[in-house]
Amino acid sequence: MKRFIKIIFAVIIAVAALNYLTCLRAARFVKKLPRGAGGGREKIFKWRHGNVSYRVFGKGRPLLFVHGAAPGQCARDWDGIARAAAKRRRVYIIDLLGFGYSDKPKTDYSAYLYSVLIKGFIKSVIKRKASVVAFGRGAAFVSAACATEPGLFEELLFINPEGNNRAPSAAKRTLKLVYKIPVMGTSLWLLNTTRAAFFLRDAKSRGAAWGETKLRRALARSGGDAARYLQRAEAAGFLDYDIDGFIRETAVKCRVVKSRGQSLREFDARGFVSDNRAFFKL
Secondary structure (H helix, E strand, C coil): CHHHHHHHHHHHHHHHHHHHHHHHHHHHHHHHCCCCCCCCEEEEEEECCEEEEEEEECCCCEEEEECCCCCCCCHHHHHHHHHHHCCCCEEEEECCCCCCCCCCCCCCCCHHHHHHHHHHHHHHHHCCCEEEEEECCHHHHHHHHHHHCHHHEEEEEEECCCCCCCCCCHHHHHHHHHHHCHHHHHHHHHHCCCHHHHHHHHHHCCCCCHHHHHHHHHHHHCCHHHHHHHHHHHHHCCCCCCHHHHHHHCCCEEEEECCCCCCHHHCCHHHHHHHCHHHHCC
């Protein structure tokens, strides 16, 4: 019995060490990368919960892009579309807290937290009413923000919105408990960011080139153990919001665009601008 306990203890230590080295390697890889590779001027919004990275393109009326909350999603997802839209608008693309180049603190992530971040960003950085484009679960965050302070928003465009306030399944409730366990939760998160996991997600949505996938994997893992806090919030339903109810009740101009896949790479930059030229006055 004692030998069995020693073996289990040794396995836990070995897995914890492997998790640490994997995250450390990812952080070093990200640190070596040129931060402004996607274009625009990179800046930092010093928010009370951590530093938030964002980039700015073009001149004109403000247009804010908010990415989704799946592993590896970040501001870089918008690069092509943002550069095309920046020919007529002042474009801001933001890495939400816990994603991309922004800080990844161990905190209680929720749609409410991100709604406060988005409102704070508009007030402190943009400093005027803004049009917003949101992808995936980012639409839930923007909906929560606009529901409480609609005066900050001019128009909204939601692409493949996710997180529509559905009750978590039994499997997700179980995952929530697993993610609470330090070593096990981190291990599960790392499995969700393996090459195979990204390949399956990208193949399902006509995904990215390998170099871009490698970067997104590294960005997702660079936060270390803090990443499991995001996954725990997703499993618990804390990142969800009643998007449909918001759209029915809001007085802010809102449009929803849906496609077969779940990747922004399906949207041609020129096509996006031409399709939404009238909506955003591009």
